[in-house]
Amino acid sequence: VQLQASGGGSVQAGASLRLSCAASERIAHTYDMTWFRQAPGKEREFVAAIRKTGGHTYYADSVKGRFTISRDNAKNTVYLQMNNLKPEDTAIYSCAASSTTILSSLRLPRSYGSWGQGTLVTVSS
Numbered sequence: 001v002q003l004q005a006s007g008g009g010s011v012q013a014g015a016s017l018r019l020s021c022a023a024s025e026r027i028a029h030t031y032d033m034t035w036f037r038q039a040p041g042k043e044r045e046f047v048a049a050i051r052k053t054g055g056h057t058y059y060a061d062s063v064k065g066r067f068t069i070s071r072d073n074a075k076n077t078v079y080l081q082m083n084n085l086k087p088e089d090t091a092i093y094s095c096a097a098s099s100t101t102i103l104s105s106l107r108l109p110r111s112y113g114s115w116g117q118g119t120l121v122t123v124s125s
Contacts, residue, residue, distance in 0.1 A: 008119030021095030028073035037091035046107035
């Protein structure tokens with residue numbers, strides 16, 4: 001599956017952004033969809049995931065309560081609504097898809113074979 005992420009930008013702290021990840025094929029009941037981010041000089045880290053079946057969601061502690069992941073299966077698109085953004089949220093955000101992820105590996109980048117190109121989010125104080 002090919003993924004296209006969009007929606008990044010430069011905002012002030014406290015603002016909101018919504019990222020989108022459009023897939024080239026059907027994602028319903030097929031792919032777990034996940035957002036990762038990578039800040040300058042840091043390793044890629046898990047942000048949020050939504051399972052292919054049941055729509056269960058998972059979040060990094062650092063974004064819980066501020067970010068919401070959702071999916072529109074009809075549009076083959078996954079969203080990341082980011083509220084109350086903080087300067088430490090500054091990073092390149094990438095979406096990823098996997099058809100075979102087990103729960104214990106959901107937060108690991110190596111579990112994903114399909115990646116979007118990333119979209120830059122910059123939050124200034």
